[in-house]
Structures are given as structure tokens and as C-alpha cells.
Amino acid sequence: MTRTKFNPGLDQQPTIHRDPEPARGADHAAAPPLSVSRTRLSTSDPDELAPALARLCPGVTLRPLKGTAFRCELGIATVGPVSFVTTDWTLGGRMDAATLHDRYVLGLAGEGSRDTEVEVRRQRLSMAHGKRAILLVPEWPVKIQIPAGGSGRSLTVLRSALEAHFAMLTGHAPPEAILFEPDLDLTGGGGATLQGIARLLREELERPALSPFVRSQFCDVLLTALVTIPRHAGSHLLELAPPRVAPAVVRRAEEYIAMHAGEAVTLADVVAAAGAPARSLQAAFRAARGVTPMGFLKIRRLELARQMLLAALPETTVADVAGAMGFRSAGRFSVDYRKHFRESPSETLSRRRPTGRRRGGAR
Structure with missing residues (x-):
């Protein structure tokens, strides 16, 4: 399974402190979809x-x-x-x-x-x-x-x-x-x-x-x-600069996202797998990857959507793929897809690879 690497120089960043708690690792299961x-x-x-x-x-x-x-x-x-x-x-x-x-x-x-x-x-x-x-x-x-x-x-x-x-x-x-x-x-x-x-x-x-x-x-x-948003007794903790974390934390988060992008992943799932507070993880991810963890998840889902389009059956539509990968609407999906891949999902779909199946099930 391929994944995008945004900053190959991540390992050269300094480690400020050790992980605050043991990470659950990339095998941490995503929470079941909410009904x-x-x-x-x-x-x-x-x-x-x-x-x-x-x-x-x-x-x-x-x-x-x-x-x-x-x-x-x-x-x-x-x-x-x-x-x-x-x-x-x-x-x-x-x-x-x-x-x-x-x-x-x-x-x-x-x-x-x-x-x-x-x-x-x-x-x-x-x-x-x-x-x-x-x-x-x-x-x-x-x-x-x-x-x-x-x-x-x-x-x-x-x-x-x-x-x-x-x-x-x-x-x-x-x-x-x-x-x-x-x-x-x-x-x-x-x-x-x-x-x-x-x-x-x-x-x-x-x-x-x-x-x-x-x-x-x-x-x-x-x-x-x-x-x-509303003020409360713990608001000051949200205003402190988040502690910096080791590069391994970002890698764990990236690996978890790559493994579970086709599931209903939440930020809490990624945080549990990475083993760092969300604000620290978000700051480290922006510095290392140029996006937040959830932004990286969106990119990974776009990549998976592209694979689905290229291997689609004749009856598959762009809306089918957008829905399967959790995008709110086919229109929003198309905008994000074109921005990332420089072509529309319909153009990718028109170049689908043969799958060995024809209409009516003939081979």
C-alpha cells in the first residue's frame, strides 16, 4: 500500500522529550462507525x-x-x-x-x-x-x-x-x-x-x-x-503552547492513518495510536507534513479513491466512490480531487483499467 511522504527530512528534527505515555500503536482499532x-x-x-x-x-x-x-x-x-x-x-x-x-x-x-x-x-x-x-x-x-x-x-x-x-x-x-x-x-x-x-x-x-x-x-x-470555544476552568490548558514530540510520534500517526483510511477514523483514534496529546500531534504534523493529521487522512482517502476509480467496474460512478470514501458530496469530492491530482475524478474514471468483467458478467 503506497502513501505520500511530504517531508523526507523528518528524522533530522530534534527530539524535545520522550512520548508522554506508551502508544497503542498502528494496530489500534478505529472506533466502530456511529449509528x-x-x-x-x-x-x-x-x-x-x-x-x-x-x-x-x-x-x-x-x-x-x-x-x-x-x-x-x-x-x-x-x-x-x-x-x-x-x-x-x-x-x-x-x-x-x-x-x-x-x-x-x-x-x-x-x-x-x-x-x-x-x-x-x-x-x-x-x-x-x-x-x-x-x-x-x-x-x-x-x-x-x-x-x-x-x-x-x-x-x-x-x-x-x-x-x-x-x-x-x-x-x-x-x-x-x-x-x-x-x-x-x-x-x-x-x-x-x-x-x-x-x-x-x-x-x-x-x-x-x-x-x-x-x-x-x-x-x-x-x-x-x-x-x-466557551470559557471554562480548563481553558488555560488549551492556550498553552503544546509540548513538542518526537518524530516517531508523527510516523506512528501516519502509519495508523495509512492502515485505517478506509474506516471511520477520528482524531481520537489517531491520537490513541500515536501516543501524544492532539494539540502536540497536530503541531508536529503541520511542521513535518504541512497538514494536520485529519488533513493527511483526507489526502490518503483521495489516493484510495483514485485507486478505486482506476479499478472501477463499468457501472461505478464518481458518487459511488465519493460516498465509499466518506466525502459529504460528490461535488466537494470532485473539487478536492482535481486540486490534488490535477484532473477530475470523471477523467480518472474514463481511464479505468480492465478488471476482467464485462456488463452482464461475461468474460
Whole structure:
């Protein structure tokens, strides 16, 4: 199996320190592709809705607003550690939780929704569509008063996954639960970026034929955005210059990518195989290869796609190959392919090598 070498002079770089922990090596298996599970429920009975909410945030209690009936439509799409939650409260409601247990929550108001009142640790906040969101931490008590006609477009993340992602990036466990400031401004800066990433992943999950490669990549991006954009007690660790690592770390990462490029590889997989924190690995990879590890993975997938095109059966299309190698769209794949190989994938496909098969299976 061939692979591109960008800088043959890598071995001449100085070694600054030894690997921070033993690497798992290039035989570390990539995580299995993330599947999507969906739940939809429309009910006028709070007791019917409560179990679905409790699976997301154990300990949450739900009741109608005083003096009103109850009506809610709930949708949950879960991919790996992330769940996207849509709620439409025809007659409003109230949710209380003494603790969110094992979940971080990014609470967003839906389009057209009236402002939703939130009390977090006796601090009164509000969710307003496109303006204000809330970031909730597992230990915090929370009370949410939802007006009639209110709606939410929120997400939850498993605590273990978010804190493991922080450790993967920095090489350090978070000093405590990641204590975000609960009030998040969505009108610009990092808040607007975070909201855009959350919206994009939610929209992608609604596509029926979404590649498992893309699911994994988007979840990685979302977890990175949650850890790096809002301020919290561990932010200073993300601002320190990453320690430099030995050239062998980059080689291990490159070998792992070459072996597993046809799988749903994430940055966490590459980091585990290389045995260095993600930020250190990314800096070393840029210095040695001119790209990030995930950029190198993309190049390797383009190379594999080229091999597939040259050996394709007559009925194979460019879209088939793009999907098989995890590209979001054939159009984006074609742009990247032409940039790398100076020809379109269709031109490569037209030069396919004979495979010994003809249409109809004749030989």
C-alpha cells in the first residue's frame, strides 16, 4: 500500500522529550462507525414524556404550567455521545432537575419561540432564538419555565465523552467538571460559531444516507467546539503552547492513518495510536507534513479513491466512490480531487483499467 511522504527530512528534527505515555500503536482499532437512533413522541400526558427525557437527563421532572393542560412533541436523534433534542410545547410546561447527572446541555430556543426562562444556581437567565443560549453542567440544579408555544432545539453530550475529548486535546484531565459560564451570547463570535456547528450536525443527521465517516467527523468537530470555544476552568490548558514530540510520534500517526483510511477514523483514534496529546500531534504534523493529521487522512482517502476509480467496474460512478470514501458530496469530492491530482475524478474514471468483467458478467 503506497502513501505520500511530504517531508523526507523528518528524522533530522530534534527530539524535545520522550512520548508522554506508551502508544497503542498502528494496530489500534478505529472506533466502530456511529449509528443514529431516533425517538419521536407526541403526547398530552407528562408521565408518557418523562421516561424519554429521563434517558437524556436522569432526575428531570416535568409538569404542566399551573392552571393549564399539557401538550408536547418531542424528537431525539442520538449519534454516539451526542443527542439532539427538538421540543415543541403547545401549552408550555416546566422542567426541574436537581442535577443533570452525566450530561452537559447546550439549550437553544427554537425559531419563532417566545423567550424561555431558566434558573441555574439561583441565577435567572433566558433562552432567545438566535440571541441567547444556556450551557448547563452536570452538577448544576436547573429550572426551566417554558411558555405556551415555546420550542427548543438543544443538544446533550455525555460527560465522559466531553471530558475525554478535553484530555485527548490537551493530555490533561480537566481540573474539575468543565464549568462553563451558563449564559452564552449567540449574536457573534464563538457563540455564533458553536450554534452554527450544532445546527449543521443536526441537519446532516436528518440526511438518510449520511456516511458513517461524516457522522464521526462532525461529532469530533462538535466536541472540539464545545471544549475550545466557551470559557471554562480548563481553558488555560488549551492556550498553552503544546509540548513538542518526537518524530516517531508523527510516523506512528501516519502509519495508523495509512492502515485505517478506509474506516471511520477520528482524531481520537489517531491520537490513541500515536501516543501524544492532539494539540502536540497536530503541531508536529503541520511542521513535518504541512497538514494536520485529519488533513493527511483526507489526502490518503483521495489516493484510495483514485485507486478505486482506476479499478472501477463499468457501472461505478464518481458518487459511488465519493460516498465509499466518506466525502459529504460528490461535488466537494470532485473539487478536492482535481486540486490534488490535477484532473477530475470523471477523467480518472474514463481511464479505468480492465478488471476482467464485462456488463452482464461475461468474460
